[in-house]
Amino acid sequence: MKVNRPPHFALAATLIVVLATQFTALAALTPSASLSLARTNGSVTSLSISNAGDQVWIVQGSSNFTSWTEVEILKVFNGSYHCRYTNGTENYFYRTFYDATRQTIISATTNALVLPATNFNYASPSLPATFLVNPILAEDNMTSINTNSDAGALLGRVLFYDRRLSTNQSISCASCHQQAHGFSDPRQFSTGFDGSLGTRNSMGLSNARWYQRKKFFWDERAATLEEQTLMPIQNSVEMGMTLAALTNRLAAEPFYTNLFAQAFGSPDVSTNRISRALAQFVRSIVSTQSKYDLGATNGFANFTSQENLGRLIFFGQTGSPPANCSLCHLTDNFVQTTIIDNNGLEFPYVDKGIGGISGVAAELGKFKVPSLRNIELTAPYMHDGRFTNLEQVVEFYNSGVVSNGNLSLPLRGQGGAPLRLNLTADKKAALVAFLKTLTDTNLAADVKLSDPFNYGN
Numbered sequence: 292m293k294v295n296r297p298p299h300f301a302l303a304a305t306l307i308v309v310l311a312t313q314f315t316a317l318a319a320l321t322p323s324a325s326l327s328l329a330r331t332n333g334s335v336t337s338l339s340i341s342n343a344g345d346q347v348w349i350v351q352g353s354s355n356f357t358s359w360t361e362v363e364i365l366k367v368f369n370g371s372y373h374c375r376y377t378n379g380t381e382n383y384f385y386r387t388f389y390d391a392t393r394q395t396i397i398s399a400t401t402n403a404l405v406l407p408a409t410n411f412n413y414a415s416p417s418l419p420a421t422f423l424v425n426p427i428l429a430e431d432n433m434t435s436i437n438t439n440s441d442a443g444a445l446l447g448r449v450l451f452y453d454r455r456l457s458t459n460q461s462i463s464c465a466s467c468h469q470q471a472h473g474f475s476d477p478r479q480f481s482t483g484f485d486g487s488l489g490t491r492n493s494m495g496l497s498n499a500r501w502y503q504r505k506k507f508f509w510d511e512r513a514a515t516l517e518e519q520t521l522m523p524i525q526n527s528v529e530m531g532m533t534l535a536a537l538t539n540r541l542a543a544e545p546f547y548t549n550l551f552a553q554a555f556g557s558p559d560v561s562t563n564r565i566s567r568a569l570a571q572f573v574r575s576i577v578s579t580q581s582k583y584d585l586g587a588t589n590g591f592a593n594f595t596s597q598e599n600l601g602r603l604i605f606f607g608q609t610g611s612p613p614a615n616c617s618l619c620h621l622t623d624n625f626v627q628t629t630i631i632d633n634n635g636l637e638f639p640y641v642d643k644g645i646g647g648i649s650g651v652a653a654e655l656g657k658f659k660v661p662s663l664r665n666i667e668l669t670a671p672y673m674h675d676g677r678f679t680n681l682e683q684v685v686e687f688y689n690s691g692v693v694s695n696g697n698l699s700l701p702l703r704g705q706g707g708a709p710l711r712l713n714l715t716a717d718k719k720a721a722l723v724a725f726l727k728t729l730t731d732t733n734l735a736a737d738v739k740l741s742d743p744f745n746y747g748n
């Protein structure tokens with residue numbers, strides 16, 4: 292519950308409201324004299340403040356409203372602060388307020404971030420044996436120019452979740468690449484810093500490290516991941532920032548100079564370092580603990596019979612004609628290896644895809660074939676987010692592929708016409724069940740990939 296209060300709103304009045312209505316939290320939103328009050332409900336309570344700016348907030352606790360004990364002082368970028376406190380006593384109250392005389396607190400790592408005493412292992416994740424040999428070895432787009440280090444990826448994680456990267460400090464990379472959604476966006480089109488909509492569906496980032504063509508975006512317009520990571524920051528719809536303003540803004544935060552020093556050996560904040568750290572974090576989003584991964588080691592004995600039927604359909608081992616999904620979604624990363632494809636979504640091409648960038652006619656309507664890892668979590672689907680669920684995707688491949696000159700061969704049947712799979716309802720359900728075996732619930736909850744900020748966003 293959030294309520295706007297004028298400046299100098301009296302504590303007593305707030306107290307009456309709280310007791311009368313059992314609100315768990317009230318937030319007064321003016322920086323000059325803000326007051327938030329929260330009362331323990333059982334033993335847990337939550338406070339929240341919203342106020343644009345980059346201010347210091349003081350949190351205090353009391354059981355009698357007479358003596359207040361300081362709980363913590365936080366520098367809250369963008370004034371967005373949601374925090375849960377626990378206290379054994381019933382009726383323990385918390386308040387936060389803004390004190391103009393105490394705004395000089397520095398944003399040290401300890402008050403800005405929740406980081407473990409010993410850093411996580413980002414540099415050498417344990418990988419299945421199949422990732423260490425071809426064909427997957429050849430898919431790895433990490434190069435000697437930017438090899439992952441634990442400190443570099445940690446800095447990347449902090450940057451990834453930091454709203455300072457957008458001009459008005461309103462969104463971070465994670466706003467459009469949400470961990471619970473396989474680092475994708477559940478909205479068809481993401482909203483940028485000023486509320487404008489983009490024109491494509493956000494991409495899931497699971498195992499982005501493994502893409503042999505090494506290019507990024509649906510239309511592959513970024514030649515490397517290092518090049519890609521600076522593009523949303525400067526995009527006028529997405530984050531609207533200039534790189535000069537960004538380096539200045541980050542250099543002003545002591546905790547950043549600290550993290551840059553740990554990652555790169557000196558505290559200097561530079562565009563090149565920002566791009567490399569972000570790329571290191573994206574390459575740390577490694578998913579190898581799905582039901583499918585276990586199955587790959589035990590002959591799929593852990594699969595239900597429905598999932599195994601779906602697996603045979605996906606790999607073209609049953610069905611007439613065979614579905615051959617695995618001709619384009621290859622390897623244990625379920626990603627295309629060396630070519631680009633058109634899967635017959637539409638004609639004429641509303642979005643010209645890779646051809647729109649290269650100008651090559653044979654590439655019109657062709658797109659990067661993304662990994663299907665964690666596909667269950669990354670709805671909606673396709674470059675324009677046209678399908679809201681996997682049932683719709685499967686029905687599209689079953690009966691909806693649209694004829695066009697650039698339609699890729701695996702989706703062509705007799706005489707080059709679009710393939711019709713004629714799957715029964717049971718087989719369609721089996722294919723969906725198989726796609727869901729690619730879900731890695733550990734990844735969606737892994738703390739080392741989660742929001743490190745101390746603001747409980």
Ligand code: HEC
Pocket residue numbers: 451456462463464465466467468481482483484489491492493494495496499506507508509510519520521523524528529530569573659661
């Ligand atoms: C406003 C939403 C938004 C923000 C903010 C955003 N992205 Fe994205 N991201 C997208 C969309 C949409 C796409 C697909 C765009 C396209 O292909 O044209 C995408 C694509 C990507 C890709 C390509 C994945 C692939 O497999 O090719 C990467 C990597 C990525 N984003 C990383 C980031 C990083 C790092 C940041 C922060 C610096 C960021 N994004 C900020 C929406 C966003």
Ligand code: HEC
Pocket residue numbers: 495605614615616617618619620632633634636658659660661662663666669671672673674675684685688689699700701702722
């Ligand atoms: C000819 C190559 C090809 C074949 C065969 C193919 N796909 Fe795809 N797939 C693509 C391309 C290309 C895209 C991205 C298309 C776009 O967004 O424009 C895609 C996208 C997808 C997506 C959405 C990915 C996302 O992140 O939004 C799913 C799910 C999918 N395919 C599943 C399948 C299944 C299941 C089959 C078999 C029935 C299959 N595909 C067969 C090329 C193929």
